[in-house]
Amino acid sequence: MYIGKLAQLCGVSTKTIRHYEQIGLLPPAARHGSYRVYRQQDLALVRLIKQSQQLGFSLRDIRQALSHSNQGIPWQVVNQLISDKLQHIADDIAVLEQKRLLLQQHQAAILACLADNPACPPPLT
Structure with a gap:
């Protein structure tokens, strides 16, 4: 799915998605030409980030929790x-x-x- 669809499904802006990528919360999306292509796991991750923010966690807190994600939670x-x-x-x-x-x-x-x-x-x- 493209960035606009991901943003719509998560209730965030495309700017927010790009920001998450820029600060390392969301891994860089694969490219199809000049378009970013996102997977279902990216959708789940953006929803997790948004829910964590709604619970009062800062992006810094979330990044700290996700920083070891390649080694498990x-x-x-x-x-x-x-x-x-x-x-x-x-x-x-x-x-x-x-x-x-x-x-x-x-x-x-x-x-x-x-x-x-x-x-x-x-x-x-």
């Missing part, structure tokens, strides 16, 4: 990347929980103030 590397991502998500959730709690406290103060006096501006500390 480096499961230790992949596992460490997943562990790091899970910790990052847990940290983000903790920060969001703190923000939610603070907003709930402000909302409770506002509602209490409004119940006593509709014109009362409660302090936000």
Whole structure:
């Protein structure tokens, strides 16, 4: 399949496909004249890259995980990347929980103030 079809099937642009090739995430496509010709495994790889990005992995992380692909999948590397991502998500959730709690406290103060006096501006500390 040509680059346009690959891009369409993966939901990315042709520019993205070329970028993946340029940075070594996608092996260079075979050529048929001046056209790049991609295989089914290229389709699977681009979909994997896109899904990994949607999960929050950077292209650098993905390249690190795929760098040993000719020797098989480096499961230790992949596992460490997943562990790091899970910790990052847990940290983000903790920060969001703190923000939610603070907003709930402000909302409770506002509602209490409004119940006593509709014109009362409660302090936000």
